[in-house]
Amino acid sequence: MNVGEVSRQALQLIGDYSNRGTVTTTSENTDYLFKVNDAINRVQRFIATTNSPIHESITYSLYPIDNLLGDSVGFAMYEHDTTDVNYEGEDATAYYFEVNGNGSVFVEDSDDDGVTWNLLSTISFASTKMTAYSGLITATYSTVRLRFGGSYHYRYQNVALFDKAFYNAAAIPIYKPDVPYVIPYVFEIVGVSLNVDGYKDKEYGNYKFNYTESGVSTFYFPYNLTGELKIDYLKYPTAIPFSATDVTAYNSNNLEISLEAQDALVYRVAYEVLLSDEPEQAGNLRNDFVEMFNFLQDKSESGINFVINETGW
Numbered sequence: 439m440n441v442g443e444v445s446r447q448a449l450q451l452i453g454d455y456s457n458r459g460t461v462t463t464t465s466e467n468t469d470y471l472f473k474v475n476d477a478i479n480r481v482q483r484f485i486a487t488t489n490s491p492i493h494e495s496i497t498y499s500l501y502p503i504d505n506l507l508g509d510s511v512g513f514a515m516y517e518h519d520t521t522d523v524n525y526e527g528e529d530a531t532a533y534y535f536e537v538n539g540n541g542s543v544f545v546e547d548s549d550d551d552g553v554t555w556n557l558l559s560t561i562s563f564a565s566t567k568m569t570a571y572s573g574l575i576t577a578t579y580s581t582v583r584l585r586f587g588g589s590y591h592y593r594y595q596n597v598a599l600f601d602k603a604f605y606n607a608a609a610i611p612i613y614k615p616d617v618p619y620v621i622p623y624v625f626e627i628v629g630v631s632l633n634v635d636g637y638k639d640k641e642y643g644n645y646k647f648n649y650t651e652s653g654v655s656t657f658y659f660p661y662n663l664t665g666e667l668k669i670d671y672l673k674y675p676t677a678i679p680f681s682a683t684d685v686t687a688y689n690s691n692n693l694e695i696s697l698e699a700q701d702a703l704v705y706r707v708a709y710e711v712l713l714s715d716e717p718e719q720a721g722n723l724r725n726d727f728v729e730m731f732n733f734l735q736d737k738s739e740s741g742i743n744f745v746i747n748e749t750g751w
Contacts, residue, residue: 439692439693439697439700440689440690440691440692440693441474441478441678441688441689441690441691441693442686442689442690444474444478444581444584444693444700444703444704444707445471445474447704448470448474448704448707448711449462449467449470449708449711451704451705451708451723452470452492452708452711452712452716452719452720452723454470456469460480460580464685464686468685470711471606471685471686471688471714472590472685473710473711474685474707474711475678475680475688476677476680477706477707477710477711478678478693478703478707479548479675479677479678480710481703481706481707481710482675482693482694482703483674483675484489484674484733485699485702485703485731486673486674486675486694486695487674488735489699489731489734489735490695490696490698490699490734491626491672492672492674492694492695492708493628493671493672493673494670494671494672494673495665495668495669495670495671496621496668496669497667497668497669498619498666498667498668498669499666499667500659500663500665500667501664502611502661502662502663502664503600503602503611503747504600505598505599505600505613506527506528506530506598506599506600506601507525507527507597507598507599509661509662511525511597512596512597512613513595513596513614513615514595515549515593515594515595516586516593516595517591517593518539518541518586518587518588518590518592518593518594518595519528519591520589521747522585522586522587523585523586524583524584524585524586525583525584525586525597525599526552526581526582526587526599527581527582527583527601528580528581528582528600528601529580529582529590529601529606529659530575530582530599530601530602531574531575531577531600531602531603531608532572532573532574532575532599532600532602532604532607533545533571533572533573533575533584533597533598533599533600533610534570534571534572534596534597534598534600534610534611534613535570535571535572535584535594535595535596535597535598536568536569536570536571536594536596536610536614537563537565537568537569537571537592537593537594537595537701538565538566538567538568538569538592538593538594539563539564539565539590539591539592539593539594540563540564540588540590540592541562541563541586541587541590541592542560542561542562542563542587542589543556543560543561543563543571543584543585543586543587543591544559544560544561544584544585544586544587544624545557545558545559545560545561545573545575545582545583545584546558546582546583546585547577547578547579547580547581547582547583548579548581548582548583549572549578549579549581551581552581552583555583556579556586558575558577559573559575560577561573568593568595569643570576570596570612572607572610573607573610574604574606574607574610582599584597584599596613596614596615597613599614606684610741611661613661614661615660615661616646616658616659616660617658617659617660617661617662618656618658619656619657619658619659619669620654620655620656621654621656621657621669621671622653622654622655622673623653623654623655623673623674623675623676624649624653624665624671624672624673624674625653625671625672625673625674626671626672627647627669627670627671628670628671628672629641629669629670630642630643630645630657630667630668630670631667631668631670632663632665632666632667632668633666633668634664634665634666635665639668642667644659644660644663645657645658645659646658649746653674655671657669673694675694675695678695679691679692698734699734701730702727702730702731702734705723705724705726705727705730706723706724706727706731708720708723709721709723709724710726731750
């Protein structure tokens, strides 16, 4: 079911979809339709977090790329004062580092074993927090280095040189001891599993998790973790946007709760749409919703299986 179908059914329930066999125009129902999207968001969120969860899963293929400098060097924290600090790697094609302060990093190559160096690019920075920089290296010669320079004190960390042929700069890996993976709308973790070395769906617990009130969740997994990592979770429904100029703008957006829960949702949306104009009739719709919701609740608690959306309707 999508937003347009909820709107149609809600208007039918309140008796405003048609008049004497003629469908009422959208303009005649604009005040009602303006309320639909926000009502859907409230009801979907309530149902999804009570008795009709939305189950999702996502899989990451984790095959870390070696740092030419080694992790013992790369993952350390450093301070720069006035003396330049160099990090060399043979056949390096890309770099990554994080820095906080004011200064410059120079990407250079050499054709005489480091006696003389040719400037390839300069990364200048002025930041008040650790900021990541990464990029591709187009070198003429095989010996490549990063030179951390400048006249001021600053801190830097997670320095890496890679020797793989990346398609573009976006393909360069985030090089941190714990790499962030952002997933929106998570409200409960069901499980995290790892497929590696012949083990399938092996439970994995060595991760960190951070949740924000905006519904964005960040998982942190070790950089050197290898295998197919699967995260199963329950999610908040994706919010239906509101348009003040076109009440039909998001009619094609699909609901995400189960089919049975969608049927109940229509009654609650109809109640919210009608409440300010006909509170008594609206109350009857609310009662119908409560009855349907309680049925879903009883069904959930009894362990009877019902459809869980994994792909979106």
